[in-house]
Amino acid sequence: MTALVPLPVVMPLLGAALTLMLAGRPRAQRAVSLTVLSATLLVAAVLLVVSSLRGPLVVEAGGWVAPLGIVLVADQLASLMLVVSAAVTLAVLVYSIGQGMADGDEETPLSVYHPTYLVLTAGVTNAFLSGDLFNLYVGFEILLVASYVLLTLGGTENRIRAGTTYVVVSLLSSLIFLTAIGLVYAATGTLNLAQLAGRLDALPDNLRLMLQGMLLLAFGIKAAAFPLSAWLPDSYPTAPAPVTAVFAGLLTKVGVYAIIRTETLLFPGGRAADLMLVVALLTMLVGILGAVAQSDIKRLLSFTLVSHIGYMLFGVGLTSAVGLSAAIFYVVHHITIQTTLFLAAGLVERRGGSTSLDRLGGLARMSPLLGVLFFVPGLNLAGIPPFSGFLGKTGLLQAGIDAGGPLAWGLVAGGLLTSLLTLYAIARVWNLAFWRTPHADMPADTSSGVMLPRLMVASTAALVVLSVGLTAVAGPLFDLSSTTAADLLGRTTYVQAVYPDGAP
Known part of the structure; x- marks a missing residue:
């Protein structure tokens, strides 16, 4: 093998x-x-x-x-x-x-x-x-x-x-x-x-x-x-x-x-752990505040990308098996969700002629499937139950509560606030781009049933299904991330695999 x-x-x-x-x-x-x-x-x-x-x-x-x-x-x-x-x-x-x-x-x-x-x-x-x-x-x-x-x-x-x-x-x-x-x-x-x-x-x-x-x-x-x-x-x-x-x-x-x-x-249990927790908190908050101020879907998603890197650093900075396990789970979740949302944004640009929220509207009525392809991963990113984003964030918050201390509790509060602001940002995109009356600057042909390319829709839909599937296999995936975290913190398994007779 x-x-x-x-x-x-x-x-x-x-x-x-x-x-x-x-x-x-x-x-x-x-x-x-x-x-x-x-x-x-x-x-x-x-x-x-x-x-x-x-x-x-x-x-x-x-x-x-x-x-x-x-x-x-x-x-x-x-x-x-x-x-x-x-x-x-x-x-x-x-x-x-x-x-x-x-x-x-x-x-x-x-x-x-x-x-x-x-x-x-x-x-x-x-x-x-x-x-x-x-x-x-x-x-x-x-x-x-x-x-x-x-x-x-x-x-x-x-x-x-x-x-x-x-x-x-x-x-x-x-x-x-x-x-x-x-x-x-x-x-x-x-x-x-x-x-x-x-x-x-x-x-x-x-x-x-x-x-x-x-x-x-x-x-x-x-x-x-x-x-x-x-x-x-x-x-x-x-x-x-x-x-x-x-x-x-x-x-x-x-x-x-x-x-x-x-x-x-x-560097197990390194002295930089507290610094990493501070960086994680600032990454979450500054990123999501940047996101809610954006009027373009791609830039908004880029800021949420930055923000949610903070969740991963949060889990690593706790230096605990529970925190690391939740961080690994969240990395898997976020790779899938963030990719899906940017593909959906590409479909929005193709259907509406722009990703600017000031020039969009009515996409849910014009293309209900496109609405679903954005709405589901959007809720997942925001951490709405029962999606994997909710499960990953719950694991991270639980790890922070278990760790205790001012920094950990600050991260718990920051994580909750970031999740709420992420939901606000996604809801804002939905209201302006999908729900309201179509903007006058939108291309005229978007109201005449323009078909999106099937391969683009199919690949985006496949990732949506995969992201929802992470919820269905959350138990085994958390078990896998837990054993992975234990092996990483133990170090022995990795070192012995490379040097069976002991590292020189």
């Missing part, structure tokens, strides 16, 4: 090379991309089952033993993230194919889009499977280089401007990450995560805190945590709908994943 571990990285890279050779043949490119991502999803599901039953699967690339060689580790956390990321990337690909076919491929040039999209997927999966800090850095750089291309597709002025901001911020975070890697190696003589778990414990507290702070700073920029999140609402909304959706659903969560991995494995 260990032979399956590299496949989620290798298959998208091979698929990217093949689609590049098939430039000018869009049907062949679509077939290759769909086949590759479907196979990636299947492999990820197998890895999740096997890692849950047998423990982490480890591969030493090229036969080079750790710590000299590249180590890929598929434990429960990595495998779970692989499954969710593969599912949403496949759904977004189908959506983008439907959009391309409807637009005559003018919006997204397929000869560039498919290879870049598959490279992005390979970068994400490599980051999840990486067993050392430098390979994690490589995974980030692969996905970031691909994201630069996807963000500026079409070459419009707004996209180039947004892409420039994104590039500058990403290069800054990469520079900080690379500097931290150099300092970690200088202090410990290794970058292998399993080996670092023991060696970092032996360092002086001040040096260890400095290394932890630098890594948190780098990952905090990538995760769009406050005050490092100002770049996101200006960058994401300008991209094509499928690109914005996959960015919103996945890219910030790779940063959250890196925080979870390093905080539990390298």
Whole structure:
């Protein structure tokens, strides 16, 4: 089974090379991309089952033993993230194919889009499977280089401007990450995560805190945590709908994943936990206050994206099994929900000619299905029972109550307020865009029964069903996240999988 571990990285890279050779043949490119991502999803599901039953699967690339060689580790956390990321990337690909076919491929040039999209997927999966800090850095750089291309597709002025901001911020975070890697190696003589778990414990507290702070700073920029999140609402909304959706659903969560991995494995119970709780509270509140002030659906959703990163940091910062378990559950929930809402926003733009709330109205009457596709994930994001958003937030709030203390109680209050304001923001979108009388500036053909492309609707509906399905399997998913959290906090399972005879 260990032979399956590299496949989620290798298959998208091979698929990217093949689609590049098939430039000018869009049907062949679509077939290759769909086949590759479907196979990636299947492999990820197998890895999740096997890692849950047998423990982490480890591969030493090229036969080079750790710590000299590249180590890929598929434990429960990595495998779970692989499954969710593969599912949403496949759904977004189908959506983008439907959009391309409807637009005559003018919006997204397929000869560039498919290879870049598959490279992005390979970068994400490599980051999840990486067993050392430098390979994690490589995974980030692969996905970031691909994201630069996807963000500026079409070459419009707004996209180039947004892409420039994104590039500058990403290069800054990469520079900080690379500097931290150099300092970690200088202090410990290794970058292998399993080996670092023991060696970092032996360092002086001040040096260890400095290394932890630098890594948190780098990952905090990538995760769009406050005050490092100002770049996101200006960058994401300008991209094509499928690109914005996959960015919103996945890219910030790779940063959250890196925080979870390093905080539990390298810095358990670190002194930065209280700081992380403060950052989590500010991220929730500043993000949601920004959301309620927006008059554009994409920008509003971008601010809610920032806000709900705070919930994940809340769970990690508690440094408890209950908090970490709820955070992992919430990451899975949020990847699915945020992707779905941005795809629905793309349908709103197509049906109403805009995502500005000042220029929309009557969409629920014109397209009842579109109303459902936005309304259900919107309620889920707001945490309305019995959806998974409610269950995830309940778990986080319960963990905060169990932890006690002023900071934890402040996070509980902040989480409740953020949830209420999220509901207000979603209700405002519903009232203005879907419920009120159609605005005079809306295109005239929206009142004549314009049909939305079936593939775009089908892929969005599939993610809506998946998001509702998370509620149906919430019990087993919480059990999985609980065992994952226990393994992460224990560290022994991960270290022994890489070094059965003990880390040198």
